[in-house]
Amino acid sequence: xxxxxxxxxxxxxxxxxxxxxxxxxxxxxxxxxxxxxxxxxxxxxxxxxxxxxxxxxxxxxxxxxxxxxxxxxxxxxxxxxxxxxxxxxxxxxxxxxxxxxxxxxxxxxxxxxxxxxxxxxxxxxxxxxxxxxxxxxxxxxxxxxxxxxxxxxxxxxxxxxxxxxxxxxxxxxxxxxxxxxxxxxxxxxxxxxxxxxxxxxxxxxxxxxxxxxxxxxxxxxxxxxxxxxxxxxxxxxxxxxxxxxxxxxxxxxxxxxxxxxxxxxxxxxxxxxxxxxxxxxxxxxxxxxxxxxxxxxxxxxxxxxxxxxxxxxxxxxxxxxxxxxxxxxxxxxxxxxxxxxxxxxxxxxxxxxxxxxxxxxxxxxxxxxxxxxxxxxxxxxxxxxxxxxxxxxxxxxxxxxxxxxxxxxxxxxxxxxxxxxxxxxxxxxxxxxxxxxxxxxxxxxxxxxxxxxxxxxxxx
RNA sequence: UCCCCAGUAGCUCAGUCGGUAGAGCAAGUGGCUGUUAACCACUGGGUCCGCGGUUCGAGUCCGUGCUGGGGAGCCA
Numbered sequence: 071x072x073x074x075x076x077x078x079x080x081x082x083x084x085x086x087x088x089x090x091x092x093x094x095x096x097x098x099x100x101x102x103x104x105x106x107x108x109x110x111x112x113x114x115x116x117x118x119x120x121x122x123x124x125x126x127x128x129x130x131x132x133x134x135x136x137x138x139x140x141x142x143x144x145x146x147x148x149x150x151x152x153x154x155x156x157x158x159x160x161x162x163x164x165x166x167x168x169x170x171x172x173x174x175x176x177x178x179x180x181x182x183x184x185x186x187x188x189x190x191x192x193x194x195x196x197x198x199x200x201x202x203x204x205x206x207x208x209x210x211x212x213x214x215x216x217x218x219x220x221x222x223x224x225x226x227x228x229x230x231x232x233x234x235x236x237x238x239x240x241x242x243x244x245x246x247x248x249x250x251x252x253x254x255x256x257x258x259x260x261x262x263x264x265x266x267x268x269x270x271x272x273x274x275x276x277x278x279x280x281x282x283x284x285x286x287x288x289x290x291x292x293x294x295x296x297x298x299x300x301x302x303x304x305x306x307x308x309x310x311x312x313x314x315x316x317x318x319x320x321x322x323x324x325x326x327x328x329x330x331x332x333x334x335x336x337x338x339x340x341x342x343x344x345x346x347x348x349x350x351x352x353x354x355x356x357x358x359x360x361x362x363x364x365x366x367x368x369x370x371x372x373x374x375x376x377x378x379x380x381x382x383x384x385x386x387x388x389x390x391x392x393x394x395x396x397x398x399x400x401x402x403x404x405x406x407x408x409x410x411x412x413x414x415x416x417x418x419x420x421x422x423x424x425x426x427x428x429x430x431x432x433x434x435x436x437x438x439x440x441x442x443x444x445x446x447x448x449x450x451x452x453x454x455x456x457x458x459x460x461x462x463x464x465x466x467x468x469x470x471x472x473x474x475x476x477x478x479x480x481x482x483x484x485x486x487x488x489x490x491x492x493x494x495x496x497x498x499x500x501x502x503x504x505x506x507x508x509x510x511x512x513x514x515x516x517x518x519x520x521x522x523x524x525x526x527x528x529x530x
Numbered sequence: 531u532c533c534c535c536a537g538u539a540g541c542u543c544a545g546u547c548g549g550u551a552g553a554g555c556a557a558g559u560g561g562c563u564g565u566u567a568a569c570c571a572c573u574g575g576g577u578c579c580g581c582g583g584u585u586c587g588a589g590u591c592c593g594u595g596c597u598g599g600g601g602a603g604c605c606a
Binding site: 097099100101102104105106108117119121137150151152153154155172173175176177178179180181182184185187188240275296298300301302303304305306307308311312313314392402403404445452453454455456499500501502503504505514 | 531540541542554555556557558562563564565566567568598599600601602603604605606
């Protein structure tokens with residue numbers, strides 16, 4: 071008999087004489103002549119209740135089922151005689167697939183996120199983490215659908231890169247050489263004898279590659295793992311995370327902002343419409359104001375604020391800041407928080423940043439002081455998107471590279487794109503985990519990625 | 531990397547003025563029951579994070595290390 075998913079059974083419109091489910095015991099209760107087992111198979115948040123009559127031949131064993139044990143249950147799907155659930159299964163057979171030892175760490179009670187991080191291999195079996203990772207999967211799908219519907223192509227940019235300066239933080243070195251004994255013949259460390267014959271690293275961004283494909287296929291995006299070797303110890307940084315990077319030809323900064331805003335809106339809407347049961351859990355147990363916040367984001371325009379005006383607002387603010395605000399310095403977290411959480415109380419798109427604090431590839435504005443950069447800041451999360459219109463003018467780009475002390479030799483391929491049919495184009499990067507944090511209300515990035523990698527932590 | 535806070539039973543925590551350790555849940559046993567974080571009774575369970583110091587005596591005070599959390603920087 072074919073196995074049914076619990077998700078499907080709970081949505082049934084009529085009873086069924088014979089069904090088969092396979093899953094894990096969440097909890098078990100005994101009654102006089104029968105036993106209640108609640109089973110979860112991961113297909114949805116809810117468990118299904120199974121009634122096991124004492125007349126079953128292996129009833130003694132069934133009564134010893136512990137939380138976490140795996141079972142296969144066949145029986146009839148019937149309307150429940152009790153309150154609290156519509157459907158339940160009257161079991162005709164309960165096969166014990168495996169018994170969980172009594173040391174199973176997940177109990178029928180609330181655990182702290184800190185504890186669950188120490189058992190990251192088991193935490194997806196809890197209600198909350200099951201919901202997180204179902205939503206994560208659903209949003210991945212929604213991302214592809216969003217872009218596909220608009221004629222974007224999905225590009226797989228390299229994970230291993232030879233660009234030694236992508237301008238976005240410290241990089242992880244990739245080598246096959248043994249640091250203790252770099253070469254078998256006793257020679258000293260010699261990069262030319264390494265696998266690629268030169269320095270190689272894990273990517274910090276697929277942008278430069280994506281630009282090449284935007285200038286061929288028009289509208290493209292990447293969605294893949296990204297690596298930053300920064301020694302960041304905060305609740306919103308991970309050494310390995312997933313990033314979505316659209317890149318659009320014939321698109322200026324304004325179009326870029328439109329796209330970023332529409333993208334975030336679409337994903338929130340998708341989660342609310344397609345993950346309502348899991349979303350309800352977050353609104354109830356993680357952040358009581360979550361639904362109001364998300365609906366507010368959906369119903370209000372994002373603020374679009376030039377950096378220069380942001381500086382004015384912050385300078386005029388009655389609130390005092392630890393760090394001063396002046397044109398030419400990057401805004402501090404406290405400033406961004408003030409804008410999103412206090413002043414506007416909604417997402418803010420900051421744009422036209424000073425040239426001096428932004429990387430070489432961002433397009434220089436006519437004022438020669440600012441570049442066409444934009445960051446989307448979300449309340450409670452901070453920067454969720456960072457992007458720009460790219461510098462498409464060869465001379466300006468080369469001048470910027472010289473200015474920032476870059477070695478152009480390794481970037482001839484990049485510069486070629488400005489030599490042959492260069493066009494205005496734009497793109498941005500969105501941190502996938504930060505999006506999930508915003509949508510679920512979870513405040514620590516380590517709780518929205520299956521096995522988080524942070525400084526000093528690579529267990530599992 | 532810097533600043534702040536915490537570490538006590540499997541989990542979540544209490545522990546007063548420095549006087550040799552407590553609760554709820556979990557586990558085990560028994561009872562009751564269409565139950566639903568089931569309920570009731572009993573039982574077992576401790577390197578009080580490690581090391582050093584002060585003291586007659588340290589979970590408690592001091593130093594130091596480790597681990598975890600929050601904030602800052604960096605960013606997505």
